[in-house]
Amino acid sequence: MAVDDRFTRDSRETGEDELRGTRNEIITGPVRDWATDFSHLEPEWSADPYPIQDDLRQRCPIARTERFGGGWLPTRYEDVAAIAYDTDRFSSRAIIMSNFRPPIELAPVGGSPPISSDPPFHHDARKLLLPAFTKKEVARQEPATRAFCHSLIDSLQGRDVVDAAQEYAQHIPVRVIANMLGFPPEDGPRFREFVEDLLEGINLPPDDRVERVSRLFEYLLEQVHEHLDEPRDDLTTYLINVELYGRKLDPEVVTGAMALLLIAGIDTSWSAIGASLWHLAKTPGDRERLVADPGLLPIAMEEFLRVYAPVTMARLVKQDMHWHGVDMKAEDWILLSFPAANRDPVQFDRAGEVVIDREVNRHAAFGLGIHRCVGSHLARMELRVALEVWLERIPEFALDELGVVTWSAGQIRGPRTLPVRIG
Amino acid sequence: MGVGRYRTDRNSAVKVQINPECCQGHGRCYDLAPGLFGEDDEGYGQVLGDGIVPQEAERDARLAVLNCPEHAIELLEEG
Numbered sequence: 435m436a437v438d439d440r441f442t443r444d445s446r447e448t449g450e451d452e453l454r455g456t457r458n459e460i461i462t463g464p465v466r467d468w469a470t471d472f473s474h475l476e477p478e479w480s481a482d483p484y485p486i487q488d489d490l491r492q493r494c495p496i497a498r499t500e501r502f503g504g505g506w507l508p509t510r511y512e513d514v515a516a517i518a519y520d521t522d523r524f525s526s527r528a529i530i531m532s533n534f535r536p537p538i539e540l541a542p543v544g545g546s547p548p549i550s551s552d553p554p555f556h557h558d559a560r561k562l563l564l565p566a567f568t569k570k571e572v573a574r575q576e577p578a579t580r581a582f583c584h585s586l587i588d589s590l591q592g593r594d595v596v597d598a599a600q601e602y603a604q605h606i607p608v609r610v611i612a613n614m615l616g617f618p619p620e621d622g623p624r625f626r627e628f629v630e631d632l633l634e635g636i637n638l639p640p641d642d643r644v645e646r647v648s649r650l651f652e653y654l655l656e657q658v659h660e661h662l663d664e665p666r667d668d669l670t671t672y673l674i675n676v677e678l679y680g681r682k683l684d685p686e687v688v689t690g691a692m693a694l695l696l697i698a699g700i701d702t703s704w705s706a707i708g709a710s711l712w713h714l715a716k717t718p719g720d721r722e723r724l725v726a727d728p729g730l731l732p733i734a735m736e737e738f739l740r741v742y743a744p745v746t747m748a749r750l751v752k753q754d755m756h757w758h759g760v761d762m763k764a765e766d767w768i769l770l771s772f773p774a775a776n777r778d779p780v781q782f783d784r785a786g787e788v789v790i791d792r793e794v795n796r797h798a799a800f801g802l803g804i805h806r807c808v809g810s811h812l813a814r815m816e817l818r819v820a821l822e823v824w825l826e827r828i829p830e831f832a833l834d835e836l837g838v839v840t841w842s843a844g845q846i847r848g849p850r851t852l853p854v855r856i857g
Numbered sequence: 858m859g860v861g862r863y864r865t866d867r868n869s870a871v872k873v874q875i876n877p878e879c880c881q882g883h884g885r886c887y888d889l890a891p892g893l894f895g896e897d898d899e900g901y902g903q904v905l906g907d908g909i910v911p912q913e914a915e916r917d918a919r920l921a922v923l924n925c926p927e928h929a930i931e932l933l934e935e936g
């Protein structure tokens with residue numbers, strides 16, 4: 435068998451981008467005024483960002499911060515949509531707003547294509563992934579997902595209080611993405627570490643971040659080698675063999691795409707499942723209605739996605755410009771809050787309420803425009819199956835009055851501890 | 858918030874159409890109106906057949922239009 439030398443250690447440039455980009459001074463601590471000093475990394479935001487966003491939408495509506503080397507936070511649906519659609523003026527070269535900007539030469543590919551890519555490369559990189567994530571294709575994962583959800587509930591039997599985030603929601607996307615990539619299912623805990631490392635370790639010193647990133651890429655390379663030795667019918671083998679412009683992918687594109695699927699697929703779905711269960715645990719009326727009428731779940735689920743949209747993206751401004759009333763500078767961040775857009779009363783009636791039979795729900799939880807979440811069909815399948823199985827097996831549950839619900843920090847928002855009483 | 862009242866006494870044909878420039882493959886149309894829309898190999902929405910909406914499917918068609926995040930679906934009246 436010919437040796438695929440794309441993945442030899444020498445060809446690896448892992449972590450180098452982290453050292454080449456630009457860094458700014460890290461500013462943390464209480465926010466003075468959300469309109470001029472916002473930070474999505476402060477505890478107040480993690481605990482409950484919605485009143486902050488609602489207030490900004492009324493009085494700004496595009497907030498500013500000097501933290502992170504400068505950035506903007508649009509809060510109206512209209513502005514969020516306009517930025518998502520305007521890939522000429524807003525780059526996806528970096529999509530996590532932090533104190534680090536990757537080198538400009540990284541565009542239009544970016545560190546983890548296609549989410550980090552701009553046109554024209556974006557289209558081609560995305561095209562590679564789309565066939566693996568159609569509704570029909572992800573439906574193949576549904577029976578295994580359902581069986582796995584049942585096994586998780588089985589393991590909770592006999593308990594009075596369980597953590598629905600830690601012991602249920604979290605495991606579901608981990609297992610599904612491991613199946614799709616063909617990674618050992620017992621590696622689940624390691625994936626979660628990688629995700630935490632990248633999404634929540636934003637303010638760590640550069641060397642720490644480089645080390646964390648390298649750990650992930652070392653793991654991915656190990657998996658690539660196992661698949662090179664023993665190809666199988668999974669996404670990893672597909673990415674190793676697929677061709678773009680008549681040749682196979684560069685190793686960093688293969689591992690970058692794998693990293694993206696792993697990272698983008700876990701915290702996000704975990705958050706959506708957890709936030710939905712949190713809502714149902716504290717809203718007996720909605721819970722009882724869904725137990726009585728499971729056919730309503732597909733509509734209710736869209737409302738949970740709207741009102742608790744887990745994902746906020748970021749963009750970088752390409753050049754100085756006056757935009758919708760503010761003066762943006764090249765390299766300013768945009769914190770692209772789909773959650774804020776989803777609660778804009780101009781776009782949605784009763785925007786701040788959870789209306790589980792909302793029939794018309796043009797929400798932006800999976801983004802808008804060319805970067806629509808490539809895994810949205812997978813996420814919807816996971817969320818629907820996770821809620822169906824939970825409601826069928828545990829129709830009666832409530833927040834544990836002695837427990838504490840905690841929320842993740844950063845751009846992916848969902849409950850990280852969710853103690854509920856089921857007994 | 859609802860889809861509102863829709864005419865049942867129509868004389869003209871109603872047809873759905875997807876603007877491929879706008880469609881990003883969210884799949885709301887084929888979720889909500891599987892009789893009228895399907896997905897292609899990359900998940901983008903496709904109108905099934907000639908796109909003519911049977912009277913009993915008009916509500917589904919309207920739901921698909923109103924739930925498309927990209928505003929990619931149009932309901933055309935012909936005749």
